[in-house]
Amino acid sequence: MRIGILGLGRIGAFHAETLSGLDAVTSLVVADPVADAANAAAERFGAAVADSPEAMLAAGVDGVVIAAATDAHPGLIRAAVHAGVPVFCEKPVARTMAEGVTVLKDIDGSGVPVQIGYNRRFDAGFTAARDAVRAGELGILHTVRSTTLDPAPPPAGYVAASGGIFRDCSVHDFDIIRWVTGREVTEVYAVGGNRGADYIRAAGDADTTGAVLTLDDGTIAVVSNSRHNGRGYDVRMELHGFDDSLAVGLEDRLPLRSAEPGVSFPAGVPYDFFMDRFTAAYRAELTAFTEVVAGARPSPCTVADALEAGWIAEACTLSLHEHRPVRIDEVRLG
Structure with missing residues (x-):
């Protein structure tokens, strides 16, 4: 084709x-x-x-x-x-x-068909986590933790046009939480700070944020994001249930070091940025698109899917600025 x-x-x-x-x-x-x-x-x-x-x-x-x-x-x-x-x-x-x-x-x-690019849906670890949740292997979920930490902030011009860290960065966490758990977010509470680049503060944005999301079945999801992580590009998810717990990204290239005596894990070279962390996922994502083009499958991430993650980002942005919990229904249009 x-x-x-x-x-x-x-x-x-x-x-x-x-x-x-x-x-x-x-x-x-x-x-x-x-x-x-x-x-x-x-x-x-x-x-x-x-x-x-x-x-x-x-x-x-x-x-x-x-x-x-x-x-x-x-x-x-x-x-x-x-x-x-x-x-x-x-x-x-x-x-x-x-x-x-x-x-x-x-x-x-x-x-x-229109497919929107959310590459984590095609990562082997996140796919395995979704399968485990859907198969009931973890039992009732009670806590999800999702992390995206960039090694360094993007340029000032990019930040000014990005719409803010929740819309630009955290939205990947929001999408993958929905996709892995199969649940919708009903309410958020977000906080943020600026400990680094002055131009991020000048743009009215935060360089480090945390958000607590309440899912529609009562599961609590905690999302952590930052533009500053000197050790490398860190993307992880933890899923904790009544019967078992599971982690995505817990491997040798994890950009984290242990303080425990005698522990050498992780021993690999940390990921530098998103393109080396998700090379295989991007290939799988575009392979899926060729299947969409061929009529062999429907879009695996529709415009409607992408907008759902966007509403969560909107709610978190409002919560950050107004210092209060925000329900998704408050920001949803149409």
């Missing part, structure tokens, strides 16, 4: 490399407002270059991967869907939840 890629920045180029190695993908078409980025990708992967999204869609692609800037997501999703071309789009659906809801309404009933 012929796959188009819109946006050839860091993640777009990474996706181009992944797609070029998939058996189902016979050729690529690339487009980027920066001609040098598109030409470099074309030379590296033997791709054709389209001079605009419209030209790409007219070139007969079977599916399109959107890795462009967030502001472009809604228009590109609509254009592909209206052209009848299946879409993979990196999160978020749109910069604001209101616009995301509009996108959902615009494409509803089109019959064209």
